Amino acid sequence: IMENKPVWEQIGAGFVQHYYQQFDTNRVLLADLYTDASCLTWEGQGFQGKNAIMEKLTNLPFQKIQHSITAQDHQPTPDSCVISMVVGQLKVDDDPVMGFHQLFLLKNIDNKWICSNDMFRLALHNFGC
Amino acid sequence: FRMADKPIWEQIGSSFVQHYYQLFDTDRTQLGAIYIDASCLTWEGQQFQGKAAIVEKLSSLPFQKIAHSITAQDHQPTPDSCILSMVVGQLKADVLPQVLGFQQSVLLKRCKEARVCTSEVFRLGLHNMG
Numbered sequence: 548i549m550e551n552k553p554v555w556e557q558i559g560a561g562f563v564q565h566y567y568q569q570f571d572t573n574r575v576l577l578a579d580l581y582t583d584a585s586c587l588t589w590e591g592q593g594f595q596g597k598n599a600i601m602e603k604l605t606n607l608p609f610q611k612i613q614h615s616i617t618a619q620d621h622q623p624t625p626d627s628c629v630i631s632m633v634v635g636q637l638k639v640d641d642d643p644v645m646g647f648h649q650l651f652l653l654k655n656i657d658n659k660w661i662c663s664n665d666m667f668r669l670a671l672h673n674f675g676c
Numbered sequence: 677f678r679m680a681d682k683p684i685w686e687q688i689g690s691s692f693v694q695h696y697y698q699l700f701d702t703d704r705t706q707l708g709a710i711y712i713d714a715s716c717l718t719w720e721g722q723q724f725q726g727k728a729a730i731v732e733k734l735s736s737l738p739f740q741k742i743a744h745s746i747t748a749q750d751h752q753p754t755p756d757s758c759i760l761s762m763v764v765g766q767l768k769a770d771v772l773p774q775v776l777g778f779q780q781s782v783l784l785k786r787c788k789e790a791r792v793c794t795s796e797v798f799r800l801g802l803h804n805m806g
Contacts, residue, residue: 588750620718620797624783626756632781632797648779650762652754666750666762670777
C-alpha cells in the first residue's frame with residue numbers, strides 16, 4: 548500500500564513510474580521533468596540543461612521502446628532531495644532485450660519534483676531471461 | 677588521459693570510487709571513515725542508517741575475499757554542491773560460484789577537507805553479467 552511507504556519512496560516510485568511511462572509512449576513529454584540546471588549522462592556522454600537533454604532523448608534512433616523495471620531503490624538525501632536507482636530491461640524496436648542501469652536525483656522546485664541529475668547506462672551484457 | 681583535464685567532479689568522484697573499492701577489497705572494516713551519522717545505505721533493498729549500522733553491515737557480509745572490477749562509472753555535480761556517482765561493474769567473492777554484476781550509486785558531500793558518502797545504494801545484477 549503506497550501510503551505505508553516512507554514519503555521518499557512514494558516520491559521516487561511515483562517519479563520512476565511516470566518517467567518510463569512517458570519515455571515509452573511519448574518522450575517529448577519528458578521535458579517537464581528537467582530544468583536548465585539538469586544534467587544527463589547518457590552512455591558516458593554529458594548533456595547540460597533541458598534543451599540539450601531533450602534533444603538527445605528525442606533523437607534517440609528508435610521507433611518503439613519499452614522499459615521494465617527489475618528493481619528500484621529510493622533514499623532521502625541530507626539536502627531534501629531523493630535518490631532513485633533503477634535496474635531493469637528494455638526492448639527497442641526488434642532488437643533483443645537489454646539490461647540497463649539508471650540513477651536519478653530528484654529535487655523539489657515550486658512544489659514539483661524535477662530531475663536535476665540523470666545517469667543512464669546499458670548493461671554491457673544481455674541480462675538474459 | 678590526464679586526470680587534470682577532467683572536470684573536478686569527475687576527479688573527485690573517480691578518486692573516491694577507486695579508494696572505496698580498494699578499501700572494500702582489502703579491509704572493509706576501514707570503510708567507516710567515509711560515512712557519517714547522517715549516512716544512509718540501501719544494500720540489496722535493506723536500509724541501514726548511520727556510520728555504525730553501515731559499517732556493521734559491510735563488515736559482516738559473509739565472505740572473506742572479494743574483488744570488484746569497474747565496468748563503467750559516471751559522475752555529476754549536484755545542485756547542492758555534492759557529487760553523484762554511478763558505478764556498474766562485476767564482483768567475485770569466495771562464497772559465490774560465479775562472477776556477478778553490480779550497480780552502485782554514491783552521493784558525496786564535502787565534510788571539512790574530505791568527502792563523505794551520505795547516500796549509497798547497492799544492488800547485485802540479477803543475472804550473471806559475464
